[in-house]
Amino acid sequence: MRLYKECLSCGKELIGRIDKKYCDPQCKSAHQYEREKKQPERFYNKVDNQLRLNRRILKQYNKAGKATVRSKILKKEGFNPNFFTHYWKNKKGDVYLFVYEFGFLKTTERNIEKYVLINWQDYMTTNN
Incomplete structure:
Protein backbone atom coordinates (compact mmCIF):
# COMPACT_ATOMS: atom_id res chain seq x y z
CA MET A 1 0.00 0.00 0.00
CA ARG A 2 1.83 3.08 -1.30
CA LEU A 3 1.19 6.51 0.24
CA TYR A 4 2.17 8.42 -2.92
CA LYS A 5 1.87 6.87 -6.37
CA GLU A 6 3.51 9.71 -8.28
CA CYS A 7 6.42 12.11 -7.70
CA LEU A 8 5.10 15.31 -6.11
CA SER A 9 7.27 17.38 -8.46
CA CYS A 10 7.29 15.82 -11.91
CA GLY A 11 4.47 13.26 -11.68
CA LYS A 12 6.56 10.18 -12.61
CA GLU A 13 5.53 6.83 -11.14
CA LEU A 14 7.45 6.10 -7.96
CA ILE A 15 9.41 2.89 -7.53
CA GLY A 16 10.97 1.80 -4.25
CA ARG A 17 10.12 2.61 -0.66
CA ILE A 18 6.47 2.76 0.32
CA ASP A 19 6.78 6.29 1.79
CA LYS A 20 8.76 7.74 -1.13
CA LYS A 21 7.51 11.18 -2.30
CA TYR A 22 10.00 12.14 -5.03
CA CYS A 23 11.74 10.24 -7.80
CA ASP A 24 15.16 11.88 -7.20
CA PRO A 25 16.88 14.63 -5.15
CA GLN A 26 16.46 17.20 -7.94
CA CYS A 27 12.67 16.77 -7.92
CA LYS A 28 12.63 17.08 -4.12
CA SER A 29 14.68 20.30 -4.27
CA ALA A 30 12.57 21.77 -7.09
CA HIS A 31 9.31 21.00 -5.28
CA GLN A 32 10.49 22.49 -1.99
CA TYR A 33 11.82 25.59 -3.81
CA GLU A 34 8.49 26.17 -5.55
CA ARG A 35 6.55 25.62 -2.32
CA GLU A 36 8.76 28.06 -0.40
CA LYS A 37 8.53 30.65 -3.19
CA LYS A 38 4.72 30.73 -2.89
CA GLN A 39 4.83 31.57 0.82
CA PRO A 40 4.91 35.26 1.83
CA GLU A 41 8.27 36.66 2.94
CA ARG A 42 8.69 36.41 6.69
Missing part, protein backbone atom coordinates in the same frame (compact mmCIF):
# COMPACT_ATOMS: atom_id res chain seq x y z
CA PHE A 43 8.98 39.65 8.67
CA TYR A 44 12.42 38.78 10.08
CA ASN A 45 13.77 38.04 6.58
CA LYS A 46 12.37 41.31 5.23
CA VAL A 47 14.05 43.32 7.99
CA ASP A 48 17.35 41.44 7.68
CA ASN A 49 17.42 41.83 3.90
CA GLN A 50 16.77 45.59 4.13
CA LEU A 51 19.45 46.05 6.81
CA ARG A 52 21.99 44.19 4.66
CA LEU A 53 21.04 46.30 1.62
CA ASN A 54 21.29 49.54 3.63
CA ARG A 55 24.72 48.51 4.96
CA ARG A 56 26.00 47.67 1.47
CA ILE A 57 24.80 51.03 0.10
CA LEU A 58 26.27 53.06 2.97
CA LYS A 59 29.59 51.23 2.64
CA GLN A 60 29.64 51.85 -1.11
CA TYR A 61 29.10 55.62 -0.79
CA ASN A 62 31.32 56.16 2.27
CA LYS A 63 34.78 54.97 1.28
CA ALA A 64 36.71 57.74 3.10
CA GLY A 65 34.96 57.54 6.49
CA LYS A 66 32.84 60.65 5.97
CA ALA A 67 30.78 61.69 2.94
CA THR A 68 27.70 63.67 1.94
CA VAL A 69 25.31 62.13 -0.59
CA ARG A 70 21.95 63.30 -1.96
CA SER A 71 19.11 61.26 -0.52
CA LYS A 72 17.56 60.55 -3.91
CA ILE A 73 20.75 58.75 -4.99
CA LEU A 74 20.67 56.45 -1.96
CA LYS A 75 16.92 55.84 -2.24
CA LYS A 76 17.29 55.02 -5.93
CA GLU A 77 19.69 52.23 -4.89
CA GLY A 78 17.06 50.88 -2.48
CA PHE A 79 18.18 52.57 0.76
CA ASN A 80 15.42 52.83 3.37
CA PRO A 81 16.28 55.13 6.34
CA ASN A 82 13.58 53.52 8.50
CA PHE A 83 15.75 50.42 8.92
CA PHE A 84 18.72 50.89 11.27
CA THR A 85 20.34 49.00 14.14
CA HIS A 86 21.19 51.75 16.66
CA TYR A 87 21.81 55.48 17.03
CA TRP A 88 24.36 57.91 18.43
CA LYS A 89 23.78 61.48 19.59
CA ASN A 90 26.71 63.90 19.29
CA LYS A 91 27.42 66.86 21.59
CA LYS A 92 25.53 69.23 19.26
CA GLY A 93 22.42 67.10 19.63
CA ASP A 94 22.49 65.58 16.13
CA VAL A 95 21.24 62.00 16.10
CA TYR A 96 23.08 59.69 13.70
CA LEU A 97 21.32 56.48 12.82
CA PHE A 98 23.55 53.45 12.25
CA VAL A 99 23.31 50.30 10.19
CA TYR A 100 25.90 48.24 12.04
CA GLU A 101 29.13 50.28 11.67
CA PHE A 102 27.89 52.78 9.06
CA GLY A 103 25.98 55.87 10.19
CA PHE A 104 23.88 58.52 8.49
CA LEU A 105 22.34 61.87 9.38
CA LYS A 106 19.60 63.47 7.28
CA THR A 107 20.24 67.12 6.45
CA THR A 108 18.85 69.73 4.06
CA GLU A 109 21.10 72.09 2.12
CA ARG A 110 19.56 74.65 -0.25
CA ASN A 111 16.28 72.69 -0.22
CA ILE A 112 18.08 69.47 -1.23
CA GLU A 113 17.80 66.47 1.07
CA LYS A 114 21.16 64.90 1.79
CA TYR A 115 22.69 62.33 4.12
CA VAL A 116 25.95 62.82 5.97
CA LEU A 117 27.60 59.39 6.12
CA ILE A 118 30.09 58.42 8.81
CA ASN A 119 31.78 55.32 10.20
CA TRP A 120 31.45 54.20 13.82
CA GLN A 121 34.39 55.36 15.95
CA ASP A 122 35.60 54.14 19.35
CA TYR A 123 34.65 57.41 21.08
CA MET A 124 30.98 56.92 20.08
CA THR A 125 30.03 54.91 23.12
CA THR A 126 26.49 54.83 24.45
CA ASN A 127 27.68 56.37 27.73
CA ASN A 128 27.52 59.99 26.43
Whole structure:
Protein backbone atom coordinates (compact mmCIF):
# COMPACT_ATOMS: atom_id res chain seq x y z
CA MET A 1 0.00 0.00 0.00
CA ARG A 2 1.83 3.08 -1.30
CA LEU A 3 1.19 6.51 0.24
CA TYR A 4 2.17 8.42 -2.92
CA LYS A 5 1.87 6.87 -6.37
CA GLU A 6 3.51 9.71 -8.28
CA CYS A 7 6.42 12.11 -7.70
CA LEU A 8 5.10 15.31 -6.11
CA SER A 9 7.27 17.38 -8.46
CA CYS A 10 7.29 15.82 -11.91
CA GLY A 11 4.47 13.26 -11.68
CA LYS A 12 6.56 10.18 -12.61
CA GLU A 13 5.53 6.83 -11.14
CA LEU A 14 7.45 6.10 -7.96
CA ILE A 15 9.41 2.89 -7.53
CA GLY A 16 10.97 1.80 -4.25
CA ARG A 17 10.12 2.61 -0.66
CA ILE A 18 6.47 2.76 0.32
CA ASP A 19 6.78 6.29 1.79
CA LYS A 20 8.76 7.74 -1.13
CA LYS A 21 7.51 11.18 -2.30
CA TYR A 22 10.00 12.14 -5.03
CA CYS A 23 11.74 10.24 -7.80
CA ASP A 24 15.16 11.88 -7.20
CA PRO A 25 16.88 14.63 -5.15
CA GLN A 26 16.46 17.20 -7.94
CA CYS A 27 12.67 16.77 -7.92
CA LYS A 28 12.63 17.08 -4.12
CA SER A 29 14.68 20.30 -4.27
CA ALA A 30 12.57 21.77 -7.09
CA HIS A 31 9.31 21.00 -5.28
CA GLN A 32 10.49 22.49 -1.99
CA TYR A 33 11.82 25.59 -3.81
CA GLU A 34 8.49 26.17 -5.55
CA ARG A 35 6.55 25.62 -2.32
CA GLU A 36 8.76 28.06 -0.40
CA LYS A 37 8.53 30.65 -3.19
CA LYS A 38 4.72 30.73 -2.89
CA GLN A 39 4.83 31.57 0.82
CA PRO A 40 4.91 35.26 1.83
CA GLU A 41 8.27 36.66 2.94
CA ARG A 42 8.69 36.41 6.69
CA PHE A 43 8.98 39.65 8.67
CA TYR A 44 12.42 38.78 10.08
CA ASN A 45 13.77 38.04 6.58
CA LYS A 46 12.37 41.31 5.23
CA VAL A 47 14.05 43.32 7.99
CA ASP A 48 17.35 41.44 7.68
CA ASN A 49 17.42 41.83 3.90
CA GLN A 50 16.77 45.59 4.13
CA LEU A 51 19.45 46.05 6.81
CA ARG A 52 21.99 44.19 4.66
CA LEU A 53 21.04 46.30 1.62
CA ASN A 54 21.29 49.54 3.63
CA ARG A 55 24.72 48.51 4.96
CA ARG A 56 26.00 47.67 1.47
CA ILE A 57 24.80 51.03 0.10
CA LEU A 58 26.27 53.06 2.97
CA LYS A 59 29.59 51.23 2.64
CA GLN A 60 29.64 51.85 -1.11
CA TYR A 61 29.10 55.62 -0.79
CA ASN A 62 31.32 56.16 2.27
CA LYS A 63 34.78 54.97 1.28
CA ALA A 64 36.71 57.74 3.10
CA GLY A 65 34.96 57.54 6.49
CA LYS A 66 32.84 60.65 5.97
CA ALA A 67 30.78 61.69 2.94
CA THR A 68 27.70 63.67 1.94
CA VAL A 69 25.31 62.13 -0.59
CA ARG A 70 21.95 63.30 -1.96
CA SER A 71 19.11 61.26 -0.52
CA LYS A 72 17.56 60.55 -3.91
CA ILE A 73 20.75 58.75 -4.99
CA LEU A 74 20.67 56.45 -1.96
CA LYS A 75 16.92 55.84 -2.24
CA LYS A 76 17.29 55.02 -5.93
CA GLU A 77 19.69 52.23 -4.89
CA GLY A 78 17.06 50.88 -2.48
CA PHE A 79 18.18 52.57 0.76
CA ASN A 80 15.42 52.83 3.37
CA PRO A 81 16.28 55.13 6.34
CA ASN A 82 13.58 53.52 8.50
CA PHE A 83 15.75 50.42 8.92
CA PHE A 84 18.72 50.89 11.27
CA THR A 85 20.34 49.00 14.14
CA HIS A 86 21.19 51.75 16.66
CA TYR A 87 21.81 55.48 17.03
CA TRP A 88 24.36 57.91 18.43
CA LYS A 89 23.78 61.48 19.59
CA ASN A 90 26.71 63.90 19.29
CA LYS A 91 27.42 66.86 21.59
CA LYS A 92 25.53 69.23 19.26
CA GLY A 93 22.42 67.10 19.63
CA ASP A 94 22.49 65.58 16.13
CA VAL A 95 21.24 62.00 16.10
CA TYR A 96 23.08 59.69 13.70
CA LEU A 97 21.32 56.48 12.82
CA PHE A 98 23.55 53.45 12.25
CA VAL A 99 23.31 50.30 10.19
CA TYR A 100 25.90 48.24 12.04
CA GLU A 101 29.13 50.28 11.67
CA PHE A 102 27.89 52.78 9.06
CA GLY A 103 25.98 55.87 10.19
CA PHE A 104 23.88 58.52 8.49
CA LEU A 105 22.34 61.87 9.38
CA LYS A 106 19.60 63.47 7.28
CA THR A 107 20.24 67.12 6.45
CA THR A 108 18.85 69.73 4.06
CA GLU A 109 21.10 72.09 2.12
CA ARG A 110 19.56 74.65 -0.25
CA ASN A 111 16.28 72.69 -0.22
CA ILE A 112 18.08 69.47 -1.23
CA GLU A 113 17.80 66.47 1.07
CA LYS A 114 21.16 64.90 1.79
CA TYR A 115 22.69 62.33 4.12
CA VAL A 116 25.95 62.82 5.97
CA LEU A 117 27.60 59.39 6.12
CA ILE A 118 30.09 58.42 8.81
CA ASN A 119 31.78 55.32 10.20
CA TRP A 120 31.45 54.20 13.82
CA GLN A 121 34.39 55.36 15.95
CA ASP A 122 35.60 54.14 19.35
CA TYR A 123 34.65 57.41 21.08
CA MET A 124 30.98 56.92 20.08
CA THR A 125 30.03 54.91 23.12
CA THR A 126 26.49 54.83 24.45
CA ASN A 127 27.68 56.37 27.73
CA ASN A 128 27.52 59.99 26.43
